[in-house]
Amino acid sequence: MAKEKRYAMLIDLRRCIGCQACAVACKAENGVPLGTWRSWVKVIEKGEYPHVSRSFLPILCNNCENPICVRNCPTQATYARKDGIVMIDPHRCIACKYCIASCPYDVRYYNAFKRIVQKCQWCNHRVDAGLLPACVQTCPTGAMTFGDMHDPESEISRLLANSPVQVLKPEKDTSPQVYYIAADMAAMRAVGTPGEDEE
Amino acid sequence: MEEGVQVVYNVFHEAPLGVPIAIYFYMTGLSAGSFLISTMAYGLGMVKYKPVGKIGVVLAILLLVLAPLNLIIDLGQPLRFWHLLFYLQPTSPITYGSFLLTIYPINCLIYGSFMFAGKAKLTRLFGLIGIPLALSVHGYTGFIMALGKARALWNTALMPTYFLVSAMVSGIALMILVVIIQGLLFSPDHKINKELAFDFGRMLGFTILLDLFLVFCDMVLLLTLDPEAREAAQLLLSGAFSTYFLGVEMFLGAVVPVVILLSPLTKRRLVPVAIAAFLAMVGVMAMRYVLVIGGQALPLA
Numbered sequence: 470m471a472k473e474k475r476y477a478m479l480i481d482l483r484r485c486i487g488c489q490a491c492a493v494a495c496k497a498e499n500g501v502p503l504g505t506w507r508s509w510v511k512v513i514e515k516g517e518y519p520h521v522s523r524s525f526l527p528i529l530c531n532n533c534e535n536p537i538c539v540r541n542c543p544t545q546a547t548y549a550r551k552d553g554i555v556m557i558d559p560h561r562c563i564a565c566k567y568c569i570a571s572c573p574y575d576v577r578y579y580n581a582f583k584r585i586v587q588k589c590q591w592c593n594h595r596v597d598a599g600l601l602p603a604c605v606q607t608c609p610t611g612a613m614t615f616g617d618m619h620d621p622e623s624e625i626s627r628l629l630a631n632s633p634v635q636v637l638k639p640e641k642d643t644s645p646q647v648y649y650i651a652a653d654m655a656a657m658r659a660v661g662t663p664g665e666d667e668e
Numbered sequence: 669m670e671e672g673v674q675v676v677y678n679v680f681h682e683a684p685l686g687v688p689i690a691i692y693f694y695m696t697g698l699s700a701g702s703f704l705i706s707t708m709a710y711g712l713g714m715v716k717y718k719p720v721g722k723i724g725v726v727l728a729i730l731l732l733v734l735a736p737l738n739l740i741i742d743l744g745q746p747l748r749f750w751h752l753l754f755y756l757q758p759t760s761p762i763t764y765g766s767f768l769l770t771i772y773p774i775n776c777l778i779y780g781s782f783m784f785a786g787k788a789k790l791t792r793l794f795g796l797i798g799i800p801l802a803l804s805v806h807g808y809t810g811f812i813m814a815l816g817k818a819r820a821l822w823n824t825a826l827m828p829t830y831f832l833v834s835a836m837v838s839g840i841a842l843m844i845l846v847v848i849i850q851g852l853l854f855s856p857d858h859k860i861n862k863e864l865a866f867d868f869g870r871m872l873g874f875t876i877l878l879d880l881f882l883v884f885c886d887m888v889l890l891l892t893l894d895p896e897a898r899e900a901a902q903l904l905l906s907g908a909f910s911t912y913f914l915g916v917e918m919f920l921g922a923v924v925p926v927v928i929l930l931s932p933l934t935k936r937r938l939v940p941v942a943i944a945a946f947l948a949m950v951g952v953m954a955m956r957y958v959l960v961i962g963g964q965a966l967p968l969a
Contacts, residue, residue, distance in 0.1 A: 514674045
């Protein structure tokens with residue numbers, strides 16, 4: 470019947486209110502240890518009073534089409550499924566952590582309890598059961614859309630076709646599969662050491 | 669545009685590669701350097717280096733046995749290290765490294781045992797086989813950094829060359845100290861082979877100059893490439909890593925030794941040359957530290 474699936478995610482930042490519900494849902498669904506995150510909402514402020522604004526940027530694994538982590542993993546513990554989800558085989562991973570060092574998006578982390586590397590897998594256990602990823606399910610404003618790009622009638626296909634979209638760090642040639650509408654340049658850019666003021 | 673932008677909330681995950689990785693790079697570098705000097709005598713027939721040929725290969729083997737222990741200890745699943753040899757990823761430098769780290773010390777052992785048995789021809793053969801192996805075993809670590817595409821400080825084509833040159837710096841410096849210690853403690857008349865030490869000193873001086881040239885090229889590009897690269901350069905030049913980079917790696921580890929080793933006043937005096945060699949070794953360790961730890965200090969998200 471239908472062609473093979475190819476999943477993607479689209480986040481419409483005009484709808485995002487920065488409530489972090491996606492981050493909480495993700496933590497609960499996936500049992501993500503303290504101090505680590507599979508998804509979170511970056512928040513920035515810009516401008517000076519009275520012309521100020523806040524921008525949000527939900528960040529999660531981009532499940533890249535051309536993933537550096539898969540290329541660099543020495544044991545093929547990280548691999549891409551045919552539907553595009555980049556997986557980690559928990560029994561194969563030796564936790565050399567080279568994938569964490571290679572990922573341009575800082576979305577991988579070391580799970581000190583399981584002693585392996587983990588990351589967002591778009592809740593593959595839910596998706597395979599016909600459900601949506603926990604973050605998408607939870608988002609109270611409907612800012613997140615998840616679906617099959619190969620199905621031209623799917624919501625994500627129509628949104629991607631009809632909207633101006635961006636991805637994070639396209640220059641890294643990773644072909645990220647998390648798309649954004651109306652992402653702020655200042656939020657997308659990772660410049661500035663934490664805790665240090667900009668010069 | 670960056671004016672007035674404040675990050676209110678963001679997540680920073682712990683840096684994945686720690687000090688053991690820097691030490692590992694340092695030890696493989698020292699091993700490759702010592703081995704190459706050993707083969708200059710027994711593989712390429714430069715007789716004046718013969719006094720350090722044997723100790724060179726012993727050090728190369730010792731260091732290369734200890735070096736991968738740093739890696740295995742650093743694994744989250746040390747008992748799964750064998751996955752590296754059975755589940756291969758042809759695009760990952762670590763896969764190649766796993767085999768190089770297995771083959772290179774075995775070749776060193778064969779080369780060394782023939783050397784101690786006094787079989788010149790076979791020693792020469794395995795010495796020559798070992799040269800590309802030694803270059804690869806350290807060169808591949810440069811590729812680990814260079815292919816860590818996320819980090820501006822690592823992702824440069826200079827990296828493998830930079831690693832090899834700094835390996836030679838640390839290897840030659842180690843040999844100077846070996847010549848001195850060997851002379852003081854282990855030679856029958858407690859005489860130091862000064863000519864050999866000074867010869868290595870001159871070689872060390874010029875190798876450090878080459879190293880400085882590579883650092884200069886790297887810096888020029890980092891400062892002009894893109895915002896991430898400029899941030900990385902500033903981290904080394906004025907930021908949190910400037911003490912290690914400018915103070916230890918550049919000044920103490922490179923400029924001071926070059927001045928000592930190439931100035932006519934000090935280049936033929938044993939104490940200054942020994943100090944220069946020690947500083948050069950410290951400088952290379954600082955370089956590994958700055959590169960591995962500093963390379964991960966900038967936020968990515």
